[in-house]
Amino acid sequence: MSGIRVLVVEDEPLIAEDIRETLDNIDFEVSGVAYDSDIALQELAENTPDIVLLDVNLGSAMDGIEIADLINKKYQIPFIYLTSYADRSTVDRAKHTRPMGYIVKPFDDRDLFTTLEIALHNFSESQPKIELDLELLNSKVLAKITQKEFEILISIFEGKTNRQMADQHFISLNTIKTHVKNLYDKLDVHTRTQAIAKLREMSSYHA
Amino acid sequence: MSGIRVLVVEDEPLIAEDIRETLDNIDFEVSGVAYDSDIALQELAENTPDIVLLDVNLGSAMDGIEIADLINKKYQIPFIYLTSYADRSTVDRAKHTRPMGYIVKPFDDRDLFTTLEIALHNFSESQPKIELDLELLNSKVLAKITQKEFEILISIFEGKTNRQMADQHFISLNTIKTHVKNLYDKLDVHTRTQAIAKLREMSSYHA
């Protein structure tokens, strides 16, 4: 079993129970089922699910999208919308809440399983971590960055000082300085913070 | 019309044409249709689509997942898998390629539309940009960070020097220094790069 805890927020008991069964079958744990927004908030606070299945249209105080807003603000856990219709304006409202998935009813076990798997995986990948890939970097930079320079770039990225790097790599402080200088030339920057900003920039855009 | 250019990679001509029609109806532009991986690669190189609809099972040299790998390596554009089945191992292989969506056949116009919209939106949001949110930050930090300090933190994040910040904010260099010092105390760091690293760290984890 995966042990992934799922909160189901769905005001239609029949569908909710169907989902619960499906989740049982595909090895997810249901941390709770909420029929309205009040229970949903309570469940979120008390049972800390790993992911939320969220019906967009709840016949309660808050609808799914409002709950999503709150999840983003308070909990930062991924959620997947369930909806029986998907008009333009709903999609527009919904997408601004950055759902990790969107399932249009009717859906079957496979839909649920794959969407959950992908959503969880994407979520863990979506954490603001910069993909530090030498090859990718070299395809976007003036001169080729060498292996050692790359290691040093990572250390800079991690907030290390030149002294710390020297100790860590067992080489002279002067050597570190040389590498850093060459790195700056290649990245076309002049300070370490600029180098970091450049890294972000380069991994953000595609040519 | 949205003007979003979609590449369809699907070896079954009937389905491919159906998708093309659907996309026309929902205001997406089809940049090309590829029936095998060779054509797909060519289309990717020549027509620079904004997003790719990718059949997992292609009867050609590379399957959809291999194409996805290549997209990640070379183009970094979002893609959505289309598949008629979704067994455990396929899902496992697929999710490592970080698709922005996953549609299980049969699907209808609504599925396609919402998945495309969400995928595109999530993609633009997923760019490694750190969500700099003062409230969120303050919930994770020793002492409360003030508005001005926050502005300065953003400037540091962007690679600015103290001098540049002083000019930009029309205040004295000494004042910037004071703010920076206070900021370091609150973030429990000692250098700007450490502050940036701390920011990444804090926006990566949820309590």
Add this chain to the structure above:
DNA sequence: GACAAAATCACCCTGAAGGGTGAGGAATTA
């Protein structure tokens, strides 16, 4: 072995960052 590329190190100098202390003025609130 010759050559090129990468890694190693040194020295010097300037400027920026980091850290300590103190202090005045504005705005908010008790």
Add this chain to the structure above:
DNA sequence: TAATTCCTCACCCTTCAGGGTGATTTTGTC
């Protein structure tokens, strides 16, 4: 009004980063 918080600024001092130049050694490749 007194207290508090925040923003503002100054001075001093130490450390670190950044930039220029040049040199040796190691490594891999033709």
